[in-house]
Amino acid sequence: MAKSLRGTVALVDSAGNLITDLNAAQFDGVPRDESLRIHCGGHETLGLHANYAEQPELTFVAILNEAGQLELGIVGENAAAMLGIPAGTAVEVKWDS
DSSP: OEEEEEEEEEEEOTTOOEEEEEEGGGGTTOOOSTTOEEEETTEEEESOBSOSTTSOTTOEEEEEOTTSEEEEEETTBOHHHHHTOOTTOEEEEEEEO
């Protein structure tokens, strides 16, 4: 049975990263690997990564930032501008149990 979390992009930071209203506590027991699918603004990324530096340039990634929020970004780019995703956009996280 698939499980999910739903939230929104709460704000876009100065680098164009998408900061969501989903927090680290909501990810307790959730897989971090590629079985985790995160959808936002018609785009998808797989898994949670430790940081942006470990991924190739222009990769759309999800991390739990230092504030404990789910953050979506593009390595080396402004995700909000490149993907056309403003604050208020829905975010859906899905995984199989």
